[in-house]
Amino acid sequence: MKHYQVIIIGGGAAGLMCALTAGQRGKKVLLLDQSDQVGNKILVSGGRHCNFTNLWVQSDNYTSNNPNFCKSALSRFTPDIFLSLLEKYGIPYNEKKAGQLFCNKEAKEIVNLLLKECEIGKAEIKTNCEIKNIQKEEYFLINTNLGDYSAESLVIATGGLSMPEIGASGFGYDIAKQFGLNIIPTSPALVPLVFDNKHFRDLAGISVETLVSCNKKSFRESILFTHKGLSGPAILQISNYWNKGEEIVINLLPDIDLVKTMNKWQKEKPKAELKTLIGELLPKRLVQKWLELYCPNKPVNQYNQKEINKTAQVFHKWRTIPSGTEGYKIAEVTKGGVDTKELSSKTFESHKVKGLYFVGEVLDVTGQLGGFNLHWAWASGYCTGQLV
Ligand SMILES: Cc1cc2nc3c(=O)[nH]c(=O)nc-3n(C[C@H](O)[C@H](O)[C@H](O)COP(=O)(O)OP(=O)(O)OC[C@H]3O[C@@H](n4cnc5c(N)ncnc54)[C@H](O)[C@@H]3O)c2cc1C
Known part of the structure; x- marks a missing residue:
């Protein structure tokens, strides 16, 4: 049996x-790693340009x-540690928005x-490796299709x-359970939301x-309206904070105060129909649907103040309850995971099992869209690598 100081399972x-x-x-x-190559998720990340970190990363x-x-x-x-690696290899990158750094060329x-x-x-890196069994005696004993290995430290x-077709598995959670660690229930995150309500399908x-x-x-x-519900950056972001059964509130006109604007229209363009006026601010198909569903269309001078307030509500505070998400198949990340209360925040070592570490997305730490998840993977891997 070949012995190592550190065995890491998972080459992301x-x-x-x-x-x-x-x-x-x-x-x-x-x-x-079980896959035929390491880094599969990095390769597909950021539309294949890898949003590898965010300059403004913080715990929030x-x-x-x-x-x-x-x-x-x-x-x-910190992001500059990763940037110094890119600079060492002369890899060009650019900032898209809000500190999001992407490769100019490709994630590869x-x-x-x-x-x-x-x-x-x-x-040493071994791919196409199926882990059959892990036991802990004096060392961790790892039985695989490629042979048996032992290690003083085991990093999961x-x-x-998310994305099982490129190698995602629940293996990390199974190992955590095997060694008696708690798991925070998991769910897909950074994911489009779906609605049973068929009204919005023609807005796709x-x-x-x-x-x-x-x-x-x-x-x-x-x-973004989709055939199943809603997607787009704002929806992916909010999916990290949404739990089944809860409502989300969408302000379709965040830049204006519709009550004031309608009052102004009543003075300046009294005969103009509401659908024409709001149609200058929002896509016409959407305005038509909203007026059809929630408030009648008529010349703007025919609305009383109560109707104006109601109209403003339906555009500023569209309240809707998603029936679910589009699932792990297309979710960028998994919310929940190995309970971090089980680990040292300094080394990521389990309090219960000496020498057992968990890093990256397997943990109950989920980043927003914008390079935060890869940053977490680098940060946790680096901190453990320094102290293991
Ligand atoms: C389409 C897509 C785009 C994304 N874009 C971005 C982005 O631009 N920026 C960003 O910050 N985040 C992005 N993310 C999220 C980010 O890629 C992940 O959070 C991050 O890669 C997680 O790293 P990890 O090393 O913890 O896990 P992973 O990258 O998932 O790596 C886990 C590794 O473990 C291996 N493995 C799994 N089970 C076993 C097993 N039983 N035995 C052996 N090996 C096993 C897998 O093959 C894999 O190589 C994206 C995710 C997706 C799906």
């Missing part, structure tokens, strides 16, 4: 970062049952960088459940700048 962003960091400290490291960008847990790692692994450059850094650290970096394709709110969180971005 967190596992690779952990392998290269521990390897470059002189640790004897083996990384095992993450949801977790234990919101303070991520603070320590985020303070030790990031995977190649990580592989080169693993090589420098002499970390197998990610969450319409995109609108909005303010979307749920559970005291708001996002000022666009929504």
Whole structure:
């Protein structure tokens, strides 16, 4: 049986970062992955341009049952540490919006960088590796289709459940349960929401700048009507904070006060129909549907103040309850996961099982859209790699 100081299961962003960091400290490291190549999710991330970090990352960008847990790692692994790696390899990048950094060329450059850094650290990588069994005696004993290995430290970096067709599995949760660790229930996140309500299906394709709110969180971005419900950045963001059965509130006209605007229209354009006037602010198909469903269309001077207030409500506060999400198949991440109260926020080692570590998306730490999830994977992998 071949012995290593550190075995990492899962060769995504967190596992690779952990392998290269521990390897470059002189640790004897083996990384095992079930897929035929490592870094599959990095390759598809950010529309294949990999939104690899966010300049303004802070703990508020993450949801977790234990919101303070991520603070320590985020303070030790800042975006400039990752940027210095890109600069070392001359990989060009650009800032899209709000601190979001993307590769100019392709995400593959990031995977190649990580592989080169693993090589420098002499970390061994084995793909197509099926883990059959893990036991802990004096060391962790790992039985696989490629042979048996033992290790002093075992790092689980197998990610969450989103996108099973590119290697996602519940393996990390199973190992956590096997060793008696608690799991915070999981659900798809950064995911489109679906509605039973068929009224909106003929609006598919319409995109609108909005303010979307749920559970005291708001996002000022666009929504996109789909055949199943709603998508677009504002919806993906709010899906991290939405729980089944809850309503979301959408302000379709966040830049104006419709009550004041209608009062003004009554003076300036009294004979104009409401659908024409609001049709200058929002897509006409959407306005038509809203007036059909929620308030009658007529010349603007025929609305009394009560009707004006009601009209403003339906455009400023569209309250709707999604029936669910489009699921793990297209979710970018998994909310919930290994309970971080079970781990040291400094090393990510289990309080119960010495030498057992969890890093990356497998943990109950979920980032917003904008480079925060990859940043969490790098940060957690780096902190463990430094101390394992
Ligand atoms: C389409 C898409 C686009 C995204 N874009 C971005 C983006 O631009 N910016 C951003 O910040 N985040 C993005 N994300 C989220 C981000 O990619 C993930 O949060 C991050 O990659 C998680 O890293 P990880 O290492 O924890 O897990 P993963 O990257 O999921 O890696 C887990 C690894 O474990 C392996 N594995 C799983 N089960 C087993 C097993 N039983 N045995 C052995 N190996 C196993 C898998 O093959 C995989 O290689 C995106 C996600 C998706 C799906």
